[in-house]
Amino acid sequence: MTDDPIRRVLDGHARLPVSAWALGDGDNLYEAGMTSHASVNVMLGLEDTFEVEFPERLLRKATFSSIASIRAAIEELIASPAT
């Protein structure tokens, strides 16, 4: 999996003041300007893009704090979609 779909979702929904393509995988998205409300939209956009559903256990700030953490969560959901 590349980071491209994640960055596309971020550019579409995170309301960052800079493009997600300008951010590193480990950069903190909240420090970059993403609000909690925007993170809801990011979550729903990721669900549409990757055809997954974030379970309640992943609804924590850390899950959406960086491109790397989002990628890890998506990979986990794709590998074990029912958990």
Add this chain to the structure above:
Amino acid sequence: MGTWGGDAPSSPDSAGAPAPRPSGGGIDLIRVGVDAVVVDHVRESIENFGERYLDRVFTRHEQESCRGSEDVRARGLAARFAAKEATIKILRPQDRSVPWRAVEVQSHPGGWCDLALSGEAARLAGAADIRGFSMSFTHEGQLAVAVVAAWRGTS
């Protein structure tokens, strides 16, 4: 942190009927949370994701409390989202997950609101010895702002 003297609030809503104070002490304000949400962002989320957005974030009661025109609904839901986030700041979940629906803004016919917690939100409040909340929200232009205060009784 401060201690409220005199007619200290004693129920989760700021305008609710007084309840007995904890015996032998006052009521301590222990944490405060605040959050602001842009109303148009909520409106756009509804346009983009519809019921999925509404059902993931807001309880049925919250959605029904905000019925009306598109603007009325977006403004009401923006304030409720701000209240949820303000409450989550108070709960300090760290690496715990607190689903947005676990913090419910309950609307009363008299016009005031209070909070009802469930699941992990209620557990975190209990662990912090929080006995109740007071909350208020307001709108100014496109901004909805909520302030939530948590208090506990002292012995």
